[in-house]
Amino acid sequence: MILKLTTSTDRSTWNSTHYEYFIEADLTYNNNGEDTSPHGNIPDDLIIYFNSTNGYINASTSTVNGKAKVKLINTTNGTTTVFASFNDFALNKTFNVMSVNSTGVLNTRTGEYFETIQEAINSINTKSGDLIRVSEGTYYENIIINKKNYFRSCFRRKSIFVP
Structure with a gap:
């Protein structure tokens, strides 16, 4: 054991x-x-x-x-x-x-922080090809990806998206 x-x-x-x-x-x-x-x-x-x-x-x-x-x-x-x-x-x-005020989602090209992954995707400033960096944690969202974005964990851990 x-x-x-x-x-x-x-x-x-x-x-x-x-x-x-x-x-x-x-x-x-x-x-x-x-x-x-x-x-x-x-x-x-x-x-x-x-x-x-x-x-x-x-x-x-x-x-x-x-x-x-x-x-x-x-x-x-x-x-x-x-x-x-x-x-x-x-x-x-x-x-x-991280504190609640430390937003967990970042668009690395624009430097904008978001509360949710979907907000980052939907932002008018987020373009196809942008890297969205996601802090560790559980995000309870239904995500619709309508742009070709890349996602990476802030701590280089495995990111899992569950449909």
Whole structure:
């Protein structure tokens, strides 16, 4: 069993100044990187301890179906390192925290910032061939792309568009 740590951002909600950030500790994988949950080897009620260098996070929570999820709150802009531990396993992950006022979508040619991906596409200043840079997070939108634009994550992570 190994401890895996992931972060996610929900841009549809915020706590008046910052988007909501979620941290998930996952114990469903074995040492070979195989997901053990289909085999019924899912650990429940194990206590995972959390800590953060920026903001407040629940100190501990128990696993359900092998996973424990907590919310990071009261953060400031900048880099945050989250620590998770379980028995002899310890792991940390560093990521960027953005305020609600830090708009997540940028047209790199015009320098214009937008609240949504669709606003960037629809802008009269956005031309075919423009690069639209999208900050990390979850964007709940139905996007209609009517121009040949390129999209890239700000942090060079994989961007996923789900129809």
